[in-house]
Amino acid sequence: MSTLQPKVALGDHFLSAFAAIPKQQQRAVSNFVAKFRANPTSPGINYETIHHAQDKNFRSVRIDQNYRGIISKPEKGNVYILLWVDKHDEAYAWARRHRCAIHPETGVLQLFEMESSVEEAQAGQVTAPVADASPSPLFHLDEKQLLRLGVPVERLALVQSLVTEEQLEQIEPKLPIEAFEALYLLAAGVSFEEVLAEAEASSSKQEAIDTEDYGAALEQAGSQRRFFVPEDDQELARMLNAPLDKWRVFLHPTQRSLVERDWNGPVRVLGGAGTGKTVVAMHRAKWLVAQEDWAKSDRLLFTTFSSNLAIDIQSNLQKICTPEQLQRIEVVNLDRWVSQFIRRNGYQSRIVYPGGKDGIYDRCWESALALKPTDLNYADSFYQEEWQRVVLAQNIRSQKEYLFAERKGRGVALTRRLRAAVWVVFEEMREQLALNDCITAEDASFYALELLQSGEDSRRYRAVVVDETQDFGPVALQLLRQLVREGKNDMFLVGDAHQRIYQQQTPLSHSGINIMGRGRKLKINYRTTERIRAYAMSVLEGVEIDDLDEGLDQANDYRSLVMGQPPQLFHAESFAEEVAWVVKNIQTLQEQGIPLNEIAIVARTNAICDAYEQALQQQQIPTYKLSRQ
Numbered sequence: 001m002s003t004l005q006p007k008v009a010l011g012d013h014f015l016s017a018f019a020a021i022p023k024q025q026q027r028a029v030s031n032f033v034a035k036f037r038a039n040p041t042s043p044g045i046n047y048e049t050i051h052h053a054q055d056k057n058f059r060s061v062r063i064d065q066n067y068r069g070i071i072s073k074p075e076k077g078n079v080y081i082l083l084w085v086d087k088h089d090e091a092y093a094w095a096r097r098h099r100c101a102i103h104p105e106t107g108v109l110q111l112f113e114m115e116s117s118v119e120e121a122q123a124g125q126v127t128a129p130v131a132d133a134s135p136s137p138l139f140h141l142d143e144k145q146l147l148r149l150g151v152p153v154e155r156l157a158l159v160q161s162l163v164t165e166e167q168l169e170q171i172e173p174k175l176p177i178e179a180f181e182a183l184y185l186l187a188a189g190v191s192f193e194e195v196l197a198e199a200e201a202s203s204s205k206q207e208a209i210d211t212e213d214y215g216a217a218l219e220q221a222g223s224q225r226r227f228f229v230p231e232d233d234q235e236l237a238r239m240l241n242a243p244l245d246k247w248r249v250f251l252h253p254t255q256r257s258l259v260e261r262d263w264n265g266p267v268r269v270l271g272g273a274g275t276g277k278t279v280v281a282m283h284r285a286k287w288l289v290a291q292e293d294w295a296k297s298d299r300l301l302f303t304t305f306s307s308n309l310a311i312d313i314q315s316n317l318q319k320i321c322t323p324e325q326l327q328r329i330e331v332v333n334l335d336r337w338v339s340q341f342i343r344r345n346g347y348q349s350r351i352v353y354p355g356g357k358d359g360i361y362d363r364c365w366e367s368a369l370a371l372k373p374t375d376l377n378y379a380d381s382f383y384q385e386e387w388q389r390v391v392l393a394q395n396i397r398s399q400k401e402y403l404f405a406e407r408k409g410r411g412v413a414l415t416r417r418l419r420a421a422v423w424v425v426f427e428e429m430r431e432q433l434a435l436n437d438c439i440t441a442e443d444a445s446f447y448a449l450e451l452l453q454s455g456e457d458s459r460r461y462r463a464v465v466v467d468e469t470q471d472f473g474p475v476a477l478q479l480l481r482q483l484v485r486e487g488k489n490d491m492f493l494v495g496d497a498h499q500r501i502y503q504q505q506t507p508l509s510h511s512g513i514n515i516m517g518r519g520r521k522l523k524i525n526y527r528t529t530e531r532i533r534a535y536a537m538s539v540l541e542g543v544e545i546d547d548l549d550e551g552l553d554q555a556n557d558y559r560s561l562v563m564g565q566p567p568q569l570f571h572a573e574s575f576a577e578e579v580a581w582v583v584k585n586i587q588t589l590q591e592q593g594i595p596l597n598e599i600a601i602v603a604r605t606n607a608i609c610d611a612y613e614q615a616l617q618q619q620q621i622p623t624y625k626l627s628r629q
Contacts, residue, residue, distance in 0.1 A: 015243040077215035105147040107209040108222035110176035135163040149182040221253040266491035274527025277494040289328040298462040305471040349439040364432035392442035469495030477511035529564025
């Protein structure tokens with residue numbers, strides 16, 4: 001009878017503990033883990049039983065004279081799980097307070113805190129409410145319902161004793177993350193049925209769950225949210241070199257369900273800021289290029305609207321992909337791709353942008369506005385929006401085309417006489433651009449699209465992954481559709497119309513991208529606190545936001561798992577007073593050890609941004625301005 005190959009897994013708690021120890025000890029731990037992964041049954045590894053441990057499978061291993069690792073070594077399955085590393089006494093104390101077990105209802109491997117003594121159990125009870133002698137329980141759920149949500153048997157009584165959300169937050173360390181998440185969403189008003197549906201996405205589909213089979217448990221999507229099995233030494237080394245970058249290996253089950261599957265056509269993923277859309281897109285790209293049916297010549301285009309995000313994505317993909325996988329992925333913002341593409345096809349005009357550092361676009365626009373009819377009382381902003389949303393968006397080149405152009409949603413009706421009158425501005429803009437041998441990004445995209453449709457350049461990709469989809473206009477989306485043949489796993493688009501900055505609404509279906517039955521949404525915010533999220537969303541209350549297609553997106557169906565402090569509001573009487581308040585807060589953050597490169601100032605307009613840049617530099621605070629490109 002053959003013996004199972006040892007399976008070595010690392011938990012996310014282990015990585016957190018590893019990141020907290022001194023660099024010298026980190027090297028010792030890294031060396032140990034590499035040897036341990038190669039042969040966990042080596043005679044040189046001395047597994048010591050931990051007396052009074054809550055978990056009979058826990059063992060300690062010696063790292064060096066002062067440090068110990070805590071490992072779960074179940075009797076069944078030839079599985080070894082690295083859970084914690086710390087100084088000797090602290091490591092043993094941690095082991096006595098925790099359990100790592102397979103949940104009998106969900107089949108998910110869980111790690112959670114227990115009490116190591118009667119005294120700790122008494123001290124760890126939640127703070128009782130004072131105002132009401134017999135308060136109503138926070139959750140009106142029976143034990144079976146709580147078990148289906150992933151609450152451990154050992155924690156049922158504690159959860160049923162809760163009466164306030166504050167008490168729920170107190171016991172967070174004593175619950176597995178998926179159980180706390182489910183309870184938190186329930187407390188926030190999400191229905192039991194909806195929370196259960198999310199929870200069951202990570203549960204075992206087996207009829208009978210073996211709570212001793214840790215190897216099978218590690219295969220569950222819910223387990224892979226907190227435990228991972230390195231495929232090789234290189235992946236292990238990459239993880240230990242940046243242990244706090246947990247997004248590289250740990251995905252929420254709802255995220256993993258979007259990434260690791262075949263889709264019969266384009267997929268659109270919505271999600272508010274901080275829900276992990278970009279992370280999902282990167283893992284999707286990695287998963288696709290790793291498939292066995294991909295030829296060496298197959299390529300994936302990962303594109304964004306802004307160049308800054310493209311640079312970040314390229315850097316982050318290097319952290320999760322092998323060199324061979326990276327060779328198949330081209331990361332570039334779409335404007336840059338278009339520029340390279342049309343130049344390769346002999347088009348040499350320079351692409352210019354509003355607000356560009358060279359000022360060419362803005363000077364051309366000033367010259368065009370000088371010709372606006374004096375008898376028409378239209379603001380400059382009207383001409384700018386008409387130019388961008390009608391003329392450029394529809395590739396209008398002549399007055400005749402403009403007279404019959406669709407202007408739905410513009411808010412200002414124009415007769416043919418009025419259209420003919422304002423056309424002189426747009427005609428002059430094109431002439432000024434031509435005199436400077438320049439072209440707009442929209443015109444460049446139309447030219448690239450025409451080349452692709454004509455077959456003069458048949459460059460195609462096996463798949464396209466798109467981030468910041470909300471900021472792509474109709475021609476950009478048509479271009480992306482043209483770059484990949486329709487079929488399985490062809491397009492994966494993520495975005496959030498609440499964050500739309502540069503473009504008006506462009507339904508995907510109007511650009512030939514059919515997402516029917518393949519629209520999904522991420523609903524858990526990992527970045528923003530709940531109080532900040534709720535305050536920000538209140539600004540948009542009553543405003544209809546599209547779903548990147550022809551429907552509407554609901555803003556009240558995602559939550560943050562950290563309550564946090566309310567946002568601070570300051571009403572200044574002058575710009576100088578406002579700057580002084582900002583400077584004071586920056587200095588406070590610096591005193592707390594937060595570096596300047598982790599502090600961001602966001603302004604509504606470029607002019608305000610420029611004013612702050614100058615004001616902060618006068619206060620000897622160095623700044624770096626991020627632009628759209």
